[in-house]
Amino acid sequence: xxxxxxxxxxxxxxxxxxxxxxxxxxxxxxxxxxxxxxxxxxxxxxxxxxxxxxxxxxxxxxxxxxxxxxxxxxxxxxxxxxxxxxxxxxxxxxxxxxxxxxxxxxxxxxxxxxxxxxxxxxxxxxxxxxxxxxxxxxxxxxxxxxxxxxxxxxxxxxxxxxxxxxxxxxxxxxxxxxxxxxxxxxxxxxxxxxxxxxxxxxxxxxxxxxxxxxxxxxxxxxxxxxxxxxxxxxxxxxxxxxxxxxxxxxxxxxxxxxxxxxxxxxxxxxxxxxxxxxxxxxxxxxxxxxxxxxxxxxxxxxxxxxxxxxxxxxxxxxxxxxxxxxxxxxxxxxxxxxxx
Amino acid sequence: xxxxxxxxxxxxxxxxxxxxxxxxxxxxxxxxxxxxxxxxxxxxxxxxxxxxxxxxxxxxxxxxxxxxxxxxxxxxxxxxxxxxxxxxxxxxxxxxxxxxxxxxxxxxxxxxxxxxxxxxxxxxxxxxxxxxxxxxxxxxxxxxxxxxxxxxxxxxxxxxxxxxxxxxxxxxxxxxxxxxxxxxxxxxxxxxxxxxxxxxxxxxxxxxxxxxxxxxxxxxxxxxxxxxxxxxxxxxxxxxxxxxxxxxxxxxxxxxxxxxxxxxxxxxxxxxxxxxxxxxxxxxxxxxxxxxxxxxxxxxxxxxxxxxxxxxxxxxxxxxxxxxxxxxxxxxxxxx
Numbered sequence: 280x281x282x283x284x285x286x287x288x289x290x291x292x293x294x295x296x297x298x299x300x301x302x303x304x305x306x307x308x309x310x311x312x313x314x315x316x317x318x319x320x321x322x323x324x325x326x327x328x329x330x331x332x333x334x335x336x337x338x339x340x341x342x343x344x345x346x347x348x349x350x351x352x353x354x355x356x357x358x359x360x361x362x363x364x365x366x367x368x369x370x371x372x373x374x375x376x377x378x379x380x381x382x383x384x385x386x387x388x389x390x391x392x393x394x395x396x397x398x399x400x401x402x403x404x405x406x407x408x409x410x411x412x413x414x415x416x417x418x419x420x421x422x423x424x425x426x427x428x429x430x431x432x433x434x435x436x437x438x439x440x441x442x443x444x445x446x447x448x449x450x451x452x453x454x455x456x457x458x459x460x461x462x463x464x465x466x467x468x469x470x471x472x473x474x475x476x477x478x479x480x481x482x483x484x485x486x487x488x489x490x491x492x493x494x495x496x497x498x499x500x501x502x503x504x505x506x507x508x509x510x511x512x513x514x515x516x517x518x519x520x521x522x523x524x525x526x527x528x529x530x531x532x533x534x535x536x537x538x539x540x541x542x543x544x545x546x547x548x549x550x551x552x553x554x555x556x557x558x559x560x561x562x563x564x565x566x567x568x569x570x571x572x573x574x575x576x577x578x579x580x581x582x583x584x585x586x587x588x589x590x591x592x593x594x595x596x597x598x599x600x601x602x603x604x605x606x607x608x609x610x611x612x613x614x615x616x617x618x619x
Numbered sequence: 620x621x622x623x624x625x626x627x628x629x630x631x632x633x634x635x636x637x638x639x640x641x642x643x644x645x646x647x648x649x650x651x652x653x654x655x656x657x658x659x660x661x662x663x664x665x666x667x668x669x670x671x672x673x674x675x676x677x678x679x680x681x682x683x684x685x686x687x688x689x690x691x692x693x694x695x696x697x698x699x700x701x702x703x704x705x706x707x708x709x710x711x712x713x714x715x716x717x718x719x720x721x722x723x724x725x726x727x728x729x730x731x732x733x734x735x736x737x738x739x740x741x742x743x744x745x746x747x748x749x750x751x752x753x754x755x756x757x758x759x760x761x762x763x764x765x766x767x768x769x770x771x772x773x774x775x776x777x778x779x780x781x782x783x784x785x786x787x788x789x790x791x792x793x794x795x796x797x798x799x800x801x802x803x804x805x806x807x808x809x810x811x812x813x814x815x816x817x818x819x820x821x822x823x824x825x826x827x828x829x830x831x832x833x834x835x836x837x838x839x840x841x842x843x844x845x846x847x848x849x850x851x852x853x854x855x856x857x858x859x860x861x862x863x864x865x866x867x868x869x870x871x872x873x874x875x876x877x878x879x880x881x882x883x884x885x886x887x888x889x890x891x892x893x894x895x896x897x898x899x900x901x902x903x904x905x906x907x908x909x910x911x912x913x914x915x916x917x918x919x920x921x922x923x924x925x926x927x928x929x930x931x932x933x934x935x936x937x938x939x940x941x942x943x944x945x946x947x948x949x950x951x952x953x954x955x
Contacts (some may be wrong), residue, residue, distance in 0.1 A: 533812060538815075540844065541839065543843075569727075614884075
């Protein structure tokens, strides 16, 4: 179980004559990732989802807030004493093409971390070879074929499976998968998503899935939780299926409305939320962060910032999911299937 | 309608493009025939290595060594066979007649020059007499796409966001009034909302300017949003082609069926979705004889091992598959 409270992070850019520019990446984020659970972070590029993933994996520092792993607050430990905790959390990179060393065979790639693990757990060298084969079997590729080969001899899907096998060498309790399928061919994507779901079920590994593609989040597993992040703030949070079927925050609604409809197989939902034109400019730090782009924004949204809660609106409509909006309303935006 | 008469037709016939490799010349595109109906958007989907980008480059006769167009023709109304053009004629055609929006707009813009300077370069290289009018056209186009034209023309590419660069790419492809436009992966690496905006802009500009448009992508969802027709490529062949709602609604080729089943979707039963078995072929692993898809196909028959399926056309749809070759009664569906 990993929890975080009020995590903030600000990137300071190199100064010029006008002084330093500060870019807030995370503005007080709370999260909880249960053992064996599946949590997905959704948002556009630059929203802070990758930064948060890297903080959770121990690869990035944070300015304030607290992360607690299995009851131990990380702030109470020295850097060295945190290492055993971060071993349990492994990162799967986005790009399987650059994540593997091109001059090493898959056998060499897996051997190095396995040797380390063998030393940590007092096992023999022979165990490493057995374990390497076990792991490749687990991720669904033939060890005999893959082990002697170099990364360039494997397809993108196979490489991503090798990357996952390498992450598993450390016996992690959690995998952080950052856009793990966006570089994989469409016909093979579901295979990788299915593997992550399988690892959850068979090994009890929890999965933190970071993506901009909401649809893929459904396939990491049932009972998953979805966090919708906008400019460093969680704007909606709840069970994945509930948020997709019944989004209440206008940002979630516009993300879902933006997903292309497969004409002939689906038709768009009844109430589309089309984001306003100014996509790239006119961002404000006053009031609700989404107010400039929000079609439903009012005077209050421009002066006051809503916080994540069960109902933030005058409508007083209670919802299962948490949201940060003054005017929450369920809208039906997702594509509907056309009869088979 | 007037726009239909203005837009040119593009006819690709028996196009074969080979790449020189240590193992000899291998075909990336093999005997492809494809007609782009005037005034329509045709989407080409395929996985990496399916030959879709090579096909797109052939429309400009721009296949670079080690690649070589080995056979076939690409006829564009008013231009003739593009593959027979060379030198100055070819250079003038590119940009003025056929606009091309490159895969990564950020790497196709010059990082050292402002967008405006690059626009003037484009105008001069095509002997545009009135550069002021060209700049005015460019500003109007950018404004049409929701950008501040003057500001964008004064910017370097690093000052623009991904969505803005993509719109600059579209502007540069259209500003000389090209009537055939090729977009190579126009929305890859863009965020969902930006992608939706770009797709809407492509659709609107296409209709306003009476274009014949080809969109190359690996994303079936993105193409479904804009295209009228869909061509599905696999292993250098067009395996299925037809009106998009019909191809997606009642796919006939097993690859199309598998591809649609493999798309992560927002609605519907998760357990029905599955990945295609096997992996996409590369130049080196393409089978020499028989159907290129047979190793991943669940409808494989004996004949598939030895005989490459012919492309059969019926009901305005083409499909290249032994198992789907027979005309069957078409199930009607209602489309949204």
